Amino acid sequence: MIAVPSPLRLRLLTDALVANWRWLAAQSGGAACGAAIKADGYGLGARAVMQSLAAAGCRDFFVATWAEAAALMPLPPGVGLAVLHGVGADDMAAARTLPARPVLCSVEQVRRWREMGEGQPCDVMVDTGMNRLGLRAEEAANGALDGLAIDTLLSHLASADEDSAQNARQLAAFQAIRAQIPARRYSLANSAGVCLGHDYAFDLTRPGLALYGGTPRSEAAGHISQVAFPEARVLQVRTVERGDTVGYGGTWRAASRTRIVVANIGYADGYLRCHSGGVGFGSWQGRDLPVVGRVSMDLTAFDAGDLPIGEGDWVTLGYDLPEVAARSGLSQYELLTGLGARFERYWLT
Numbered sequence: 001m002i003a004v005p006s007p008l009r010l011r012l013l014t015d016a017l018v019a020n021w022r023w024l025a026a027q028s029g030g031a032a033c034g035a036a037i038k039a040d041g042y043g044l045g046a047r048a049v050m051q052s053l054a055a056a057g058c059r060d061f062f063v064a065t066w067a068e069a070a071a072l073m074p075l076p077p078g079v080g081l082a083v084l085h086g087v088g089a090d091d092m093a094a095a096r097t098l099p100a101r102p103v104l105c106s107v108e109q110v111r112r113w114r115e116m117g118e119g120q121p122c123d124v125m126v127d128t129g130m131n132r133l134g135l136r137a138e139e140a141a142n143g144a145l146d147g148l149a150i151d152t153l154l155s156h157l158a159s160a161d162e163d164s165a166q167n168a169r170q171l172a173a174f175q176a177i178r179a180q181i182p183a184r185r186y187s188l189a190n191s192a193g194v195c196l197g198h199d200y201a202f203d204l205t206r207p208g209l210a211l212y213g214g215t216p217r218s219e220a221a222g223h224i225s226q227v228a229f230p231e232a233r234v235l236q237v238r239t240v241e242r243g244d245t246v247g248y249g250g251t252w253r254a255a256s257r258t259r260i261v262v263a264n265i266g267y268a269d270g271y272l273r274c275h276s277g278g279v280g281f282g283s284w285q286g287r288d289l290p291v292v293g294r295v296s297m298d299l300t301a302f303d304a305g306d307l308p309i310g311e312g313d314w315v316t317l318g319y320d321l322p323e324v325a326a327r328s329g330l331s332q333y334e335l336l337t338g339l340g341a342r343f344e345r346y347w348l349t
């Protein structure tokens with residue numbers, strides 16, 4: 001096969017990923033610190049993330065589906081994998097054969113798992129107020145789980161990124177469940193939950209976002225580093241005259257003669273239209289270039305100012321997650337998971 005160079009790449013920093021995990025592990029106190037790597041490691045590449053974090057000492061990984069679990073085989077030695085969506089009827093063949101635990105989420109899933117009858121360890125999700133996935137506390141306490149070999153009993157925080165009274169309520173509900181249901185380990189905190197303090201850490205934490213450079217709460221600011229840097233190749237440099245417009249709808253008009261660079265990235269790559277019109281920006285040799293006009297499917301135009309950028313150069317997109325989330329209105333999660341399949345992902349150590 002011909003090696004085709006990509007005009008769109010995602011520079012990924014292994015050291016930043018590992019440093020973020022180490023900070024989260026330290027904040028987890030005595031609890032083990034795992035890693036949520038669903039949605040292909042939040043768009044960065046689940047396999048590479050798992051390998052780097054396993055080498056750093058992470059032993060617990062979480063994906064959403066069995067297809068995601070299957071894609072990660074074989075697992076690094078000593079590593080455990082849990083599948084957050086549990087087992088549907090179609091998942092039983094995978095659940096029987098793959099070395100991963102389902103996180104059973106409903107009475108129906110518990111029944112299905114029991115019917116398999118092999119007494120293999122499983123995880124269980126109990127709802128403490130989010131009302132998304134999980135057995136209700138009453139269901140869990142009323143014998144539905146008797147006799148299961150529960151490795152980890154989980155619940156998930158709905159508002160940990162805010163100073164909400166819901167956090168303490170969920171903590172109290174989880175402590176009550178822990179007193180009633182035996183399991184090897186208990187786990188409540190995502191990235192934001194880790195920032196809420198040791199009370200929330202129990203035996204195992206499950207950060208995702210903050211591993212990848214997201215700042216879930218102010219406590220993490222200054223401790224979490226950017227991991228992912230989108231880079232797009234410049235396809236064309238053009239000069240427009242005063243009064244000319246750029247892009248679909250002619251939404252940007254030149255106030256004076258302006259050099260415009262057109263780069264190989266667009267909304268089909270997850271660089272959505274909300275970055276249009278100066279909301280988004282790139283940089284070249286450390287100097288900022290505002291987006292001009294509308295982002296289109298495969299292309300975005302930038303004001304090059306007086307910079308001597310040429311065709312074939314690379315523009316690095318501004319992608320500091322908290323800053324770009326505030327500017328664009330997208331969540332830090334959407335900014336990461338939207339990064340499309342056309343990026344060539346490359347990790348630097």
Ligand SMILES: *Cc1c(COP(=O)(O)O)cnc(C)c1O
Binds near residue numbers: 156207
């Ligand atoms: C996605 C997810 C996490 C990780 O959450 P972040 O907010 O990205 O840290 C943890 N636990 C569960 C159950 C999840 O679905």
